[in-house]
Amino acid sequence: MEQNRDLTSRFTRYDLALLVQSSVKSPLRVIALLDYDSFYTQCESVRLGISPDLPLCVQQWDAVIAVNYPARRHGVVRAMSVDEVRSKCPDIILQHVPTWREGSDTWAYRSVPTIMPGTDKAALDPYRLESRRGLQLIKRTLPRSPPQLVEKASVDEIYLDLSAQVYDIMLRRYPVLMDVESMTENDFLPSPRTYISNWNADSVFGTETELNNPDWDDISLHIGSEIVRDLRRKLYDEMKYTCSAGIAHNKLLAKLASTYRKPNHQTIILRRGTHEFLTTTKFTKLHGLGGDLGVQVVEKFQTNLISELLQVPLTEMTKAMGTTIGEWIFDIIRGEEHSKVNPRTHVQSMLSAKTFVPKIVSIDQASKWLRIFVKDLLGRLEELRSENYQVCPTIITLNHLIEGRFGPSRSKQITIPRSTLITERSLFNIAHDLLNQIVAEEKSWPCRSLSLRISGFQKVSQPGSLISSYFTPKSNPPDRSSNGFIDDRHQFHAAGEPPAYQRDVHLSSSENQALPSEKPSEYTFSEEGPLHTLESESEPYSCPHCKMSIHATEVLEHLDWHVALDLSKAN
DNA sequence: GTGGTGAGC
DNA sequence: GGCTCACCAC
Numbered sequence: 001m002e003q004n005r006d007l008t009s010r011f012t013r014y015d016l017a018l019l020v021q022s023s024v025k026s027p028l029r030v031i032a033l034l035d036y037d038s039f040y041t042q043c044e045s046v047r048l049g050i051s052p053d054l055p056l057c058v059q060q061w062d063a064v065i066a067v068n069y070p071a072r073r074h075g076v077v078r079a080m081s082v083d084e085v086r087s088k089c090p091d092i093i094l095q096h097v098p099t100w101r102e103g104s105d106t107w108a109y110r111s112v113p114t115i116m117p118g119t120d121k122a123a124l125d126p127y128r129l130e131s132r133r134g135l136q137l138i139k140r141t142l143p144r145s146p147p148q149l150v151e152k153a154s155v156d157e158i159y160l161d162l163s164a165q166v167y168d169i170m171l172r173r174y175p176v177l178m179d180v181e182s183m184t185e186n187d188f189l190p191s192p193r194t195y196i197s198n199w200n201a202d203s204v205f206g207t208e209t210e211l212n213n214p215d216w217d218d219i220s221l222h223i224g225s226e227i228v229r230d231l232r233r234k235l236y237d238e239m240k241y242t243c244s245a246g247i248a249h250n251k252l253l254a255k256l257a258s259t260y261r262k263p264n265h266q267t268i269i270l271r272r273g274t275h276e277f278l279t280t281t282k283f284t285k286l287h288g289l290g291g292d293l294g295v296q297v298v299e300k301f302q303t304n305l306i307s308e309l310l311q312v313p314l315t316e317m318t319k320a321m322g323t324t325i326g327e328w329i330f331d332i333i334r335g336e337e338h339s340k341v342n343p344r345t346h347v348q349s350m351l352s353a354k355t356f357v358p359k360i361v362s363i364d365q366a367s368k369w370l371r372i373f374v375k376d377l378l379g380r381l382e383e384l385r386s387e388n389y390q391v392c393p394t395i396i397t398l399n400h401l402i403e404g405r406f407g408p409s410r411s412k413q414i415t416i417p418r419s420t421l422i423t424e425r426s427l428f429n430i431a432h433d434l435l436n437q438i439v440a441e442e443k444s445w446p447c448r449s450l451s452l453r454i455s456g457f458q459k460v461s462q463p464g465s466l467i468s469s470y471f472t473p474k475s476n477p478p479d480r481s482s483n484g485f486i487d488d489r490h491q492f493h494a495a496g497e498p499p500a501y502q503r504d505v506h507l508s509s510s511e512n513q514a515l516p517s518e519k520p521s522e523y524t525f526s527e528e529g530p531l532h533t534l535e536s537e538s539e540p541y542s543c544p545h546c547k548m549s550i551h552a553t554e555v556l557e558h559l560d561w562h563v564a565l566d567l568s569k570a571n
Numbered sequence: 572g573t574g575g576t577g578a579g580c
Numbered sequence: 581g582g583c584t585c586a587c588c589a590c
Contacts, residue, residue: 040580058580063581066580078580079581097583122583127580154579154585291577351584397572405581413572451583 009189013180022163024338030162030224033254036243037263039156040066043130044095046240056093061117098123100372121354131155149341161341166223200225202265206273252337274335279307306333352376353451361445373452374427393454398434401449412437
C-alpha cells in the first residue's frame, strides 16, 4: 500500500465526478469564504479618500461599530465609547454613519453635533451598496460556466463553491485525468505525480512550504487558492478593498480559516491539516456556537478546548445535547460539515429598526418613526429593483420590544393583498394597522424598540404596475451596464431629471412626491463611474424576445420577467 | 404566523 | 449596544 502511494490516488473516479457536480459529498470540493477587513471602515476610507494607514472608526451614536486595523493597534475595539476611543488614540478619525431624520426625504451624512438618537435613525445604505458592488464584481470575474455558486452570507462575507471551476482547470492542467473514461467509478485515480511549492496563500495548514506528494484534494485547494487570490486582487484593484479569505473543503473550515489571520491574508486548510487547525481553535469560535448553545456545551463538559471535546464519545455527546445537536457538534469538531453553498446574492428581507432612548410612550410617537421606516424600506426596495427583478414584497412584519433585545417581543405580520400597490401610503397604512393590533392586545408603552420588515420578495410584478418602465434605461447603450441604475440615479440627478423608472407612479408614492431618491443623497463614492461594461468583458446573452443584452447569471430572472410582462399586458 | 437565536459591522 | 440579516422550533 505505502509503495503505491506515489502511483495511485486515494480518490476514485466517482470522487472526481462528484467534484464537477459541486456535490457536498465530494472529498475534493473547494469552498472559499471572502471576508472584507473591517468593512465599514474601508467603505468610509475609500469614500473619503483617506489613507487606509490612518486610524479610523465608524461611529454610531456614542459608540464605534467598526474599527480599522491601524486603530486596533492603539487598543481600540468595537463597541467602545467615542470618549474612550479618543483617549486611546487621540488622532483617531471618526466618521458617523449616515442618518434618516424626520421631515427629510432621504438619508444623508450629517455633521456629528446635529446627530442625535432622539431625532435620527442610522442608515446603513452605503455599506449595503458597496457590498452589492463587490458581489457584482465577483460575479462578473468568475467564469459564467460552470454555473456560479455565490452566497452572500452577510453584508461583508461571501461564500464561493469553486468545485466545478476547479475541476475544469484540473483537467486542463493534468491531462492524466482525461484518461479516466475507461475507468469504473470505484477505480482509484492515478496520482498527480507532482509537487507544490507555491501555495498562493499566506498560511497553509497541513504542510510546510512545499508538498512533495500531493493528492487531488491538495491540488483542488491549491487551484481554489489561485482563483481566490485573483478575486482579491481584483477587489483591490477595482474597489480598493482588502479582504481576508479562507479556502477549505467545507464552509465551516473556510470560515474559520478566513479569520486565522487578518487583515489581507488568505489561509488554506488541507485535509491533513484539519486536526492541527481545529485543536488550536477555541470551541466557541465555531459557527453557531458563539452564543448560548456554546456556553451550554462548555458548562456540560467543563472545557472550551476542541482537543478535549474530541475525547467525548458520540453517545455521551448526544445524551448531553440531544441527537441532532449532539451529532452535529460531534462532526464539526472533527471538521466534518457538508452544508451547501446557497446560490443567493440578494437579501430575503429588509428590516428598518430603531431603539428609543428614552422609551417612547405613545402611538403618535410610534407613528412618526413608522413613516421613517417606510421611507427607508421603499428607498432600499428601489435600489434592489435597480439590479433585480425579484422585488415585490408580499409580507410585512411589525416587531415591538418593551425592553431591549433580550426582553419579551411581540410581532404582527400580514400578507400584503395582491391588489395592494406598494406605495409609501399603503405601506404606512398597513404598518399602522399592525401597530394598532399590537397596541390593542396588551400594554405596549413605554416601548424600547420598533422594527418594520418586508419580506417574501416575489418576481411577479404587481398587477397593473408599469414594470416595463424599469427597463427603459437598459435600452440606452453604450455607457450603461445592466445593473448601473445606482449610478444612473446620480447621473439623472446631476442632469436635473428623474430616473426613468421612477415614472412608474404605481410603485412610487402618489401621495408624497418627495421620494428618497428624488433628492440627491450627500454621499458619493470616489470610485464612482460606470460600474463595468459587461459587453467588453464577456459574451452577453441576447434575449430572443427583446434583443436586450443579458448577463448569463441573469438570464433566468430575465425570462421570468418576460412572463410577468406578458401577464401584465394580458390584464 | 410567532418568537427566538446567532452572527457581523 | 444598535441595526441588520438568516434560520429554526413550535
